[in-house]
Amino acid sequence: MTAPGPHPLWRPYTQMKSAAPPLEAVATQGARITLADGRTLIDGIASWWTAVHGYNHPHIAEAVAAQLARMPHVMFGGLTHAPAERLGARLAALLPGTLNHVFFTDSGSVAVEVALKMAVQMWLNRGETGRTRILAFRGGYHGDTLGAMSACDPEEGMHRRFGAYLPAQLFSDLPRTPAQAAALDAALARHRHELAAVIVEPLVQGAGGMLTHPPEVLATVARLARRHGLPLIADEIFTGFGRTGTMFACAQAGIVPDILCLSKALTGGTMALAATVATTEVFSAFWSDDPAAALMHGPTFMANPLACAAANASLDLFEIEPRLAQARAIAGRLEAGLRPLARLPGVAAVRVLGAIGAVQFASPPDLAGLKSRLLARGVWVRPFGAIVYLTPALTISEDELDRLLDAVAATVAETAKG
Numbered sequence: 001m002t003a004p005g006p007h008p009l010w011r012p013y014t015q016m017k018s019a020a021p022p023l024e025a026v027a028t029q030g031a032r033i034t035l036a037d038g039r040t041l042i043d044g045i046a047s048w049w050t051a052v053h054g055y056n057h058p059h060i061a062e063a064v065a066a067q068l069a070r071m072p073h074v075m076f077g078g079l080t081h082a083p084a085e086r087l088g089a090r091l092a093a094l095l096p097g098t099l100n101h102v103f104f105t106d107s108g109s110v111a112v113e114v115a116l117k118m119a120v121q122m123w124l125n126r127g128e129t130g131r132t133r134i135l136a137f138r139g140g141y142h143g144d145t146l147g148a149m150s151a152c153d154p155e156e157g158m159h160r161r162f163g164a165y166l167p168a169q170l171f172s173d174l175p176r177t178p179a180q181a182a183a184l185d186a187a188l189a190r191h192r193h194e195l196a197a198v199i200v201e202p203l204v205q206g207a208g209g210m211l212t213h214p215p216e217v218l219a220t221v222a223r224l225a226r227r228h229g230l231p232l233i234a235d236e237i238f239t240g241f242g243r244t245g246t247m248f249a250c251a252q253a254g255i256v257p258d259i260l261c262l263s264k265a266l267t268g269g270t271m272a273l274a275a276t277v278a279t280t281e282v283f284s285a286f287w288s289d290d291p292a293a294a295l296m297h298g299p300t301f302m303a304n305p306l307a308c309a310a311a312n313a314s315l316d317l318f319e320i321e322p323r324l325a326q327a328r329a330i331a332g333r334l335e336a337g338l339r340p341l342a343r344l345p346g347v348a349a350v351r352v353l354g355a356i357g358a359v360q361f362a363s364p365p366d367l368a369g370l371k372s373r374l375l376a377r378g379v380w381v382r383p384f385g386a387i388v389y390l391t392p393a394l395t396i397s398e399d400e401l402d403r404l405l406d407a408v409a410a411t412v413a414e415t416a417k418g
């Protein structure tokens with residue numbers, strides 16, 4: 001086809017000319033997606049890491065239905081409501097230290113925008129101008145809007161072509177070695193007067209390729225940010241809500257960031273909602289008699305009651321069902337199922353952290369071929385770059401997880417052979 005077709009939907013990250021047409025989903029249940037043609041696929045990635053409790057959990061569905069009948073939405077300027085009040089209090093209680101000040105938005109990217117803006121405005125409110133740059137890490141991904149894009153890996157990231165359009169941030173390697181820690185320390189010392197914050201994805205850089213790092217590396221980032229008086233923004237949009245085996249990844253390093261971003265699994269995969277949570281120290285910079293010192297942000301659908309009801313129900317499930325134990329059990333099975341693939345020629349690495357398992361090829365594979373082989377095996381897995389990965393619902397059954405692992409193992413073995 002040379003001229004664009006009449007189809008009206010522009011798809012995510014998709015070359016519309018060459019991409020295979022999307023599959024039509026008609027129903028979901030547990031870890032399964034049913035297609036219009038009658039096939040049922042086992043979902044290995046929980047709809048971009050959101051559906052931690054599996055699809056259609058009745059507890060969330062009931063909470064959303066009850067809220068829908070009562071009040072689907074009301075503006076948040078000048079008004080408040082029980083679902084948001086309750087969710088804010090619960091998030092504050094779950095998070096460590098004084099991470100008690102919760103700002104709701106509707107997507108992960110916007111949660112990151114708000115975090116960056118908070119950091120920049122915090123300095124402005126303190127009378128320090130000129131602190132407008134962010135230190136971010138190579139391999140990172142923080143979203144698709146302007147500020148978030150500017151903090152993504154500048155070379156490997158999907159936004160590298162936008163360089164001239166983006167604020168010029170400062171990039172560093174994660175401090176995995178003493179030399180890298182010294183380099184980060186030096187960069188922070190050199191640039192601290194123009195820096196507003198340091199942003200990091202704790203323990204795993206997700207969209208950058210499921211690149212994991214040990215808790216000590218995260219602790220080093222936190223220590224160096226503190227040493228140079230810079231707020232640390234933890235982007236837990238991927239890692240939050242059990243994915244790494246603890247409720248939040250920061251806990252494994254024993255650190256308390258100054259600002260923390262949440263989204264993806266916040267509503268258990270049912271609705272768009274995000275939160276940027278600040279410590280009392282950050283919040284205090286906005287606490288003033290000056291109206292201009294207020295945080296200048298406010299999405300139309302801020303704290304949507306349906307989404308807050310879904311998130312409250314999702315938090316109930318973490319309390320009443322053994323979600324974190326399930327995440328740790330999945331970790332063991334991913335380890336057993338994927339680790340042996342590391343021996344195959346053509347496989348560069350296998351990484352497992354909590355309910356995240358990734359196989360990295362030595363060179364980028366034929367992604368379209370890989371996807372169709374996985375599909376032919378009845379699983380919904382979306383390899384990207386040089387990796388194929390699993391981030392299943394934490395409620396996935398042993399049998400379903402075995403089928404996913406068998407499909408990935410067989411497909412990787414075929415691909416590695418060439």
Ligand SMILES: *Cc1c(COP(=O)(O)O)cnc(C)c1O
Nearest residue numbers: 107108109141142143206237238
């Ligand atoms: C997905 C993701 C985002 C962006 O969230 P959206 O809801 O897609 O805007 C930001 N940071 C991390 C770490 C993510 O995984």
